[in-house]
Amino acid sequence: xxxxxxxxxxxxxxxxxxxxxxxxxxxxxxxxxxxxxxxxxxxxxxxxxxxxxxxxxxxxxxxxxxxxxxxxxxxxxxxxxxxxxxxxxxxxxxxxxxxxxxxxxxxxxxxxxxxxxxxxxxxxxxxxxxxxxxxxxxxxxxxxxxxxxxxxxxxxxxxxxxxxxxxxxxxxxxxxxxxxxxxxxxxxxxxxxxxxxxxxxxxxxxxxxxxxxxxxxxxxxxxxxxxxxxxxxxxxxxxxxxxxxxxxxxxxxxxxxxxxxxxxxxxxxxxxxxxxxxxxxxxxxxxxxxxxxxxxxxxxxxxxxxxxxxxxxxxxxxxxxxxxxxxxxx
Amino acid sequence: xxxxxxxxxxxxxxxxxxxxxxxxxxxxxxxxxxxxxxxxxxxxxxxxxxxxxxxxxxxxxxxxxxxxxxxxxxxxxxxxxxxxxxxxxxxxxxxxxxxxxxxxxxxxxxxxxxxxxxxxxxxxxxxxxxxxxxxxxxxxxxxxxxxxxxxxxxxxxxxxxxxxxxxxxxxxxxxxxxxxxxxxxxxxxxxxxxxxxxxxxxxxxxxxxxxxxxxxxxxxxxxxxxxxxxxxxxxxxxxxxxxxxxxxxxxxxxxxxxxxxxxxxxxxxxxxxxxxxxxxxxxxxxxxxxxxxxxxxxxxxxxxxxxxxxxxxxxxxxxxxxxxxxxxxxxxxxxxxxxxxxxxxxxxxxxxxxxxxxxxxxx
Numbered sequence: 001x002x003x004x005x006x007x008x009x010x011x012x013x014x015x016x017x018x019x020x021x022x023x024x025x026x027x028x029x030x031x032x033x034x035x036x037x038x039x040x041x042x043x044x045x046x047x048x049x050x051x052x053x054x055x056x057x058x059x060x061x062x063x064x065x066x067x068x069x070x071x072x073x074x075x076x077x078x079x080x081x082x083x084x085x086x087x088x089x090x091x092x093x094x095x096x097x098x099x100x101x102x103x104x105x106x107x108x109x110x111x112x113x114x115x116x117x118x119x120x121x122x123x124x125x126x127x128x129x130x131x132x133x134x135x136x137x138x139x140x141x142x143x144x145x146x147x148x149x150x151x152x153x154x155x156x157x158x159x160x161x162x163x164x165x166x167x168x169x170x171x172x173x174x175x176x177x178x179x180x181x182x183x184x185x186x187x188x189x190x191x192x193x194x195x196x197x198x199x200x201x202x203x204x205x206x207x208x209x210x211x212x213x214x215x216x217x218x219x220x221x222x223x224x225x226x227x228x229x230x231x232x233x234x235x236x237x238x239x240x241x242x243x244x245x246x247x248x249x250x251x252x253x254x255x256x257x258x259x260x261x262x263x264x265x266x267x268x269x270x271x272x273x274x275x276x277x278x279x280x281x282x283x284x285x286x287x288x289x290x291x292x293x294x295x296x297x298x299x300x301x302x303x304x305x306x307x308x309x310x311x312x313x314x315x316x317x318x319x320x321x322x323x324x325x326x327x328x329x330x
Numbered sequence: 331x332x333x334x335x336x337x338x339x340x341x342x343x344x345x346x347x348x349x350x351x352x353x354x355x356x357x358x359x360x361x362x363x364x365x366x367x368x369x370x371x372x373x374x375x376x377x378x379x380x381x382x383x384x385x386x387x388x389x390x391x392x393x394x395x396x397x398x399x400x401x402x403x404x405x406x407x408x409x410x411x412x413x414x415x416x417x418x419x420x421x422x423x424x425x426x427x428x429x430x431x432x433x434x435x436x437x438x439x440x441x442x443x444x445x446x447x448x449x450x451x452x453x454x455x456x457x458x459x460x461x462x463x464x465x466x467x468x469x470x471x472x473x474x475x476x477x478x479x480x481x482x483x484x485x486x487x488x489x490x491x492x493x494x495x496x497x498x499x500x501x502x503x504x505x506x507x508x509x510x511x512x513x514x515x516x517x518x519x520x521x522x523x524x525x526x527x528x529x530x531x532x533x534x535x536x537x538x539x540x541x542x543x544x545x546x547x548x549x550x551x552x553x554x555x556x557x558x559x560x561x562x563x564x565x566x567x568x569x570x571x572x573x574x575x576x577x578x579x580x581x582x583x584x585x586x587x588x589x590x591x592x593x594x595x596x597x598x599x600x601x602x603x604x605x606x607x608x609x610x611x612x613x614x615x616x617x618x619x620x621x622x623x624x625x626x627x628x629x630x631x632x633x634x635x636x637x638x639x640x641x642x643x644x645x646x647x648x649x650x651x652x653x654x655x656x657x658x659x660x661x662x663x664x665x666x667x668x669x670x671x672x673x674x675x676x677x678x679x680x681x682x683x684x685x686x687x688x689x690x691x692x693x
Contacts, residue, residue, distance in 0.1 A: 030479070056479050062509060067468050067502035074418075074472020077457060080479070082472075101462050102469065108664040110458050111449035115667070147665045170667040199670050246670035 005191050012182040014156035014189050015045045015121075018163040019083060021193050023053050026081065029167060032059040033068055033085030033121075042087050043123055043182060069095030069120065073102050076116040081167060089124035089176065090133030096141075103172040104147035118172045119163070125217050125267055126314055127180035129307040136304050137216070137268035142174050143245035143277070149173040150244040151198060154219035156187040158242060161196030169198060176244075178217035199243045201251040207235035210324050211255040213278055214265040215241040218315060222265050225320035234328060244274050252278060253285040260291035261327045267314050270298040292330035295323045337543045341551035341583075344558040347611050349619025356562040362626060368409060368557055369621060370635060372401040372614045375425035377639040378434055379588075381647060382441065386592040390651065394441045396588035397424040400519060402613030403554035403582040405429065407517060410564035411487055415572075416477075417456040418470040418488040420463075422519070422586075426489070430456055434646030435653070442650060445664070464494035467503035467516065474512035474577075485513040485571035487564075493524025495538050501545075507577035508546035515567040516579045519554065521586035526599040539581035547577050554582030555613030557620075585611065658684045658691070 009017060023029045031037075031046055031053075037060040040047030050058040061068050065086055072082040086092045092099075099120060107115040126135035142150045151166055151173055153159035159177065166173040204219065205226055214222040219240050226236040237255050241247070256262050262282055264275040279294040297315045305313050344359075346352050359365070379398055385391035397404065400422055408429025411417055417430055424437060431452025440447025440459060448458035457469050470488030477484045494500050495518055507514050518538050522529045535541060542549025550567075552559040560582060567578035585608035589596045596605075621627035658680050662673050669677060683689035 059475075062502070062506055064498075064502040064505075066498060067471075067506055070465060070468020070499065070503075071472035071475060071506065074457075074469035074474070075476045076472070077455065077469065078416075078473050078476035080476050097462060098465060098468060102460065102465060105460075106458075107666070109445060109448055109460065111446050111660075112664055113449050113454060114458070149666075199672075246672040249672060 006188055007191055008186045009156050009189050010183045010186050011153065011156045011159045011177070012043055012045050014160040015163055015177060016047060016049075017189065017191050018160045018167070019046065019049060020052065021191060022164055022167045023049065023057060025193060027057070028079060029081045029083065030057045030059065030075065031083050031085070032061050032072065034061060034063055034087055036060060036085050041085060043179065045121070045177070046085065065091050065094040066098055069098035070102065072118045072120070073098060073106065073116055076118045077106070077114045081117050083119045083121060083167060086120065086122040088130070088134045089122040089138060090136050092120075092122050095120075099142070099148065099172070099174070100145050104145050107171065108147060115170055116172045117170050119166045119175050120172065121175045121177060123179035123182070124176045125178045125180050126304055126310045127217065129310075132304075132306060135310060137266070137299070139176055139244050140268055140273045143274050147171065149198060149246065150176065152176045152178065152216040152242060152244055154178065154181070154216055154240050154242070156185070156189050158196060158202065158240070160189045160191075161194060162198065162242065164193065165195035165198050168195060173198075176216065180217040181220060184220065199246055199248055201248040202240040202242050203237065203251065203255070204240050205236065205238040207237040207259065209235045209259055210237070210261040210263060210327060211252070211259045212236050212238045212263050212265060212320065212324070213241060213252060214238070215244060216267070218265045218267055221315060221317045222320055224317045225324070228317065228321050229324055234324060236324065241274075241278070247277065247281065249281045249285060252281065256282050256286040257289045260289055262290075262294045263297060263320065263323045263327060264294065265297045265315055265320055267299045269301045270296055271301045273298060292327040295327050297323045337540070339537050339539045339549055339551060341553075342559040342563060343553035343556050345556050345616050345620055347616060349616045349623060355558055358561045358565060359558055364409065365557070365621070366626065368405045368561070369617050369627075371405045371408065371425060371429055372617065373635055374639045374642060375401045375404065375428060376614060377636070378424060378428075378437070378643050378646070381643045382438065383592060385438070385647065391438060391442045393591050393593045395422050395591045397422055399521060399585050399587035399608070399612070400554070401425045402557050402617065403517070403519060403560045403584055406557060406560035406564045407487055407489065409561060410568050412484070413453075414484050415568070416473050416484070416486045417453065418466045418473065418486055419457065419459055420466060420489045420491060420494065420519070421459050421461060422491070423459070423489050434643060435649040438646060438650040439653065444653070444656065445660070446656065464490050464497035464499040466490070467494070467500045470514050470516070471503045471506045471510075471512055474507065474514040475510065477513055478510070483572045485515065485568050487515045487517060487568070489517045489519055491524060492518060492520040492522065492529050492532055492538060493527065494518075495541060496532055501541070504542065504545040504547060504577070504579060511576045513571035513574070514577045515564070515571055516577065517564075518579065518581045520581050520583050523586050523590065523596075523600070525590045525594065537581060539579055542579035547579055549579040549581065551581045551583060554584035555611050555616060557613065557617045584613070587612070658689060
């Protein structure tokens with residue numbers, strides 16, 4: 001392996017690297033969306049792809065999210081592997097009918113005759129001073145949909161490996177990119193085309209006292225909280241869910257069986273959130289292991305505030321620490 | 331004021347209501363075998379339709395949308411498509427499906443509530459029927475995009491009802507078809523009704539074909555009950571698409587002679603007089619009359635055809651009724667290519683319930 005194969009990249013650069021790798025290996029992989037070609041995407045996730053692979057494989061679409069979602073479905077039924085970008089998750093709703101009623105159902109509807117090997121990419125979450133409709137975390141809306149995978153990377157390495165896995169996965173994947181950490185850190189990523197497994201949680205840090213469950217940008221605060229707790233002598237196990245749906249319950253339950261306590265952290269609203277599903281799974285599968293109720297640290301059940309108030313909405317390190325102190329005290 | 335552009339929408343009809351030519355017939359009228367085959371297909375579709383409704387009325391089929399009145403345009407669509415083309419249907423395209431090789435039994439399975447009814451063997455790339463309105467238009471432009479990317483000389487036909495033209499999916503798709511110069515033919519089956527909403531409340535536009543103009547596409551109107559107008563328009567549009575000349579919109583004017591579905595009662599919103607008038611323009615009767623006038627048809631041939639179609643439908647019904655339900659596990663087995671761990675426990679629960687009859691099935 002040459003030195004050039006290891007790159008120090010941000011999360012968004014890792015997305016770009018994975019796209020470029022797979023497009024070079026597999027000519028059926030194409031990229032489409034608003035502003036993805038000439039402009040390289042508003043976050044530059046697709047920059048350079050048009051120059052390298054041409055307009056036939058990197059396509060600027062008309063401004064119509066429903067059309068982007070549906071066109072990708074037609075392409076997929078012809079054996080292409082479209083990676084379709086929604087500029088922001090807040091704009092994805094126009095495409096929901098296509099994703100839910102068709103992409104997620106094609107294999108089932110045709111009893112395997114046709115399927116939709118599609119990745120729908122969307123930056124999501126708050127924290128970058130964006131206007132309204134740019135900062136929501138509505139992954140729970142999609143986690144409820146049978147036939148659809150919802151994947152959220154939390155680091156450059158996992159963005160690279162999980163996106164490769166998503167593109168190679170024969171079923172539709174909603175790949176939600178936490179834009180708050182698009183450029184927050186750099187990490188050495190080996191650009192060798194190796195994917196990471198989907199449908200599995202990643203244990204980022206081992207501990208015996210409490211299980212912290214999170215995904216996406218909140219991994220940052222959760223790891224910081226684990227550091228703080230360690231200084232207090234509380235060893236937290238930190239689990240990055242990564243594939244929000246279908247959920248890897250086994251890893252979560254094993255961890256809770258070990259620690260006896262769980263705190264779930266997500267920036268989406270609490271009501272009906274993925275955290276509720278995880279808490280219910282723990283209640284069903286590890287109730288007798290629990291030494292305290294499962295606690296959630298989440299966003300509020302309100303509309304994501306405009307940016308002057310977004311930090312007040314987002315879970316903070318101290319919120320997580322206090323939640324852990326609460327469950328440890330029991 | 332300077333006039334920037336001028337538009338026109340043409341319309342085509344060749345036969346009067348008695349099946350007599352109104353004008354010189356198009357070149358397609360020289361292909362006698364094709365015409366006879368078309369007639370056979372219209373009769374088969376109508377025979378199938380009547381049986382499917384009867385099955386629903388006797389509790390042996392689910393809610394079913396009748397194709398009554400659409401058989402001619404559907405047949406023209408089916409005939410004009412090459413096997414290598416892709417058909418993107420809406421939910422009332424039985425006549426076209428038959429010509430694409432969809433088994434009658436499969437159509438009964440689909441409307442009878444069995445997903446295997448869309449596992450078509452003979453047209454593996456055709457999109458399945460799906461109930462959401464006009465969403466298939468986006469799939470059609472995706473399929474056509476793939477063909478264009480690969481430089482293929484294939485094309486796509488996408489059907490949508492008159493109500494479907496009010497959806498963003500239709501408008502977004504024709505817009506893309508124009509912008510990307512895609513090999514797709516949109517056929518708007520204007521049967522005058524979107525359930526109970528009449529055509530004049532659906533759009534203020536004088537024609538639905540003129541929506542093509544906004545997308546930079548040619549738009550034509552044909553009498554969808556006139557086989558010659560329909561097949562000429564379809565052949566021409568598909569040849570244009572396969573030849574890299576872009577998309578076309580065809581508004582096929584017809585009439586839904588039945589209810590919207592077996593769950594509907596059209597007498598609530600449609601007059602008997604309007605229906606009687608529509609029956610006078612029936613495309614099957616018109617084509618049959620043309621064949622008689624041309625010396626290509628006779629009573630004994632009609633009798634034989636009716637018997638042949640009845641036998642084919644009866645055979646399909648027997649096969650349908652004898653088809654064992656899928657194992658209940660099928661409801662999770664086709665969600666993903668392989669079963670995620672989180673679904674394994676649920677699959678085991680389905681197996682357990684099936685084994686004990688606790689899922690409501692008779693053991």
